[in-house]
Amino acid sequence: MGRILVEKDVEAAVKGGSVYAAGGGGWADHGRMLGYAAVSIGKPELVAVEELKDDDWIATAAAIGAPASTTPWEMRGVDYVRAVQILQETLSEKLSGLMIGQNGRSSTLNGWLPAAVLGMKVVDAVGDVRAHPTGDMGSIGMAGSPEPMIQTAVGGNRSENRYIELVIRGATAKISPVLRAAADQSGGFIASCRNPLRASYVRTHAALGGISLALALGEAIIEAEKKNGHAVIDAICETTGGHILAEGEIAAKDVVYTSEAFDIGTITVGSGDKAVTMHVMNEYMAVDDAGGNRLATFPSVITTLSPEGEPLSVGQLSAGMKVHILHVPKEIIPLSASVLDPTVYPSVEKAMGIEIARYALGNNKSPSP
CATH class of the missing domain: 3.40.1610.10 (CV3147-like domain)
Known part of the structure; x- marks a missing residue:
């Protein structure tokens, strides 16, 4: 029903x-x-x-x-x-x-x-x-x-x-x-x-x-908000099955709006060998470590949370803010045929100047039956 x-x-x-x-x-x-x-x-x-x-x-x-x-x-x-x-x-x-x-x-x-x-x-x-x-x-x-x-x-x-x-x-x-x-x-x-x-x-x-996944997550967040920000972040990780990939201060934000109605660029979190780079095309599409190694890639969930556990959009971010980067690996979420479709990636890779498909299409489970 x-x-x-x-x-x-x-x-x-x-x-x-x-x-x-x-x-x-x-x-x-x-x-x-x-x-x-x-x-x-x-x-x-x-x-x-x-x-x-x-x-x-x-x-x-x-x-x-x-x-x-x-x-x-x-x-x-x-x-x-x-x-x-x-x-x-x-x-x-x-x-x-x-x-x-x-x-x-x-x-x-x-x-x-x-x-x-x-x-x-x-x-x-x-x-x-x-x-x-x-x-x-x-x-x-x-x-x-x-x-x-x-x-x-x-x-x-x-x-x-x-x-x-x-x-x-x-x-x-x-x-x-x-x-x-x-x-x-x-x-x-x-x-x-x-x-x-x-x-x-x-x-x-x-x-x-x-x-239903979004509703269940929202219900868990509302319940945890009665306690504190730490509880909210814990609830988000527990409910999604994700983890905090990195945390730190935003060192740089370099995102521009294009005539194709996309916000494209990068956000750097942390400094030195602990720094990570988030690649943006409206949303967070990938995260690299300081050595350029890929840590997370679409269609995995990548989200920035404030220390209070509030999800922050690209537009809300500015240098100096402290954020936690949530990563929910694609292996544990239902995937649709479109995120497993090689034809959807070339235009995004071209606009962003990074590889996505190789990571997105590697070791995947098939769409939910």
Whole structure:
């Protein structure tokens, strides 16, 4: 049986999602806005994909852009609803459920409001347990597919006449960059609904149970907050199965915003032979030690926590701050087909100037059955 999502689940989703945001993943207040709107307007129900029929349609509710940047973005709850409506009209069949492309500060809740308003289920499946920079990484194996997909984007800064409604059809890898361009034109952040797929496909290609993971983590964090920051960090490690890879003061931050709506660069934590370098593309994608040896790589979870255990986004970091770097190895989280798809890595490696695929695709377990 499904689980009706209620008011107390909103904060759990935001807090758990903030850890899996891996330095990106939107704004906590935006997540709260979406969640509280959803639970007050209806009864969003979280269901396992097994509860849907094989040929039911599931699409991905998402947000696109780099809202850690200082851009004039504006996105309203209604934009997520409109994006789903336009996709459903274009598909000319009813959607049964909405999944999400990734967990994050707000993205864990991306499906709740449209599902509550339009009478769909929130499917407990994600394109990636953690947040990632490109839509292809959450596309559950569609990135390299020639099959035409439908993607929509809705939103924008109204006062600057940046509001956009876009529907586009084509191969996922060719149309995803168009949505990024729309995000940039709209002010940096736009609501999206994309890639309608049958439930049978989602069942074998998505990372199943990904929203429940975020909710369970958030509940553990809320419980630990009654004690202290140390207890919060312990609870995060215990619940995720992760560990603190390194800790220290931020020595340098060198991150720039690009016209493709990405924040790209590096963050150095600690000094001397204890220093580590975090490689950023919206999110933390890799960590190297002082000798240039790789310590952690996407799709493992990499997150910066304050000494109080608060997950910090790339945009919140500045030199001199003390951080703990959480690492949850990819071997212990459900992985989707898209993070095991070699075609999603070249564009990211090119933008970042580092190797990702070799580490991401080595010694992996297959997607959850």
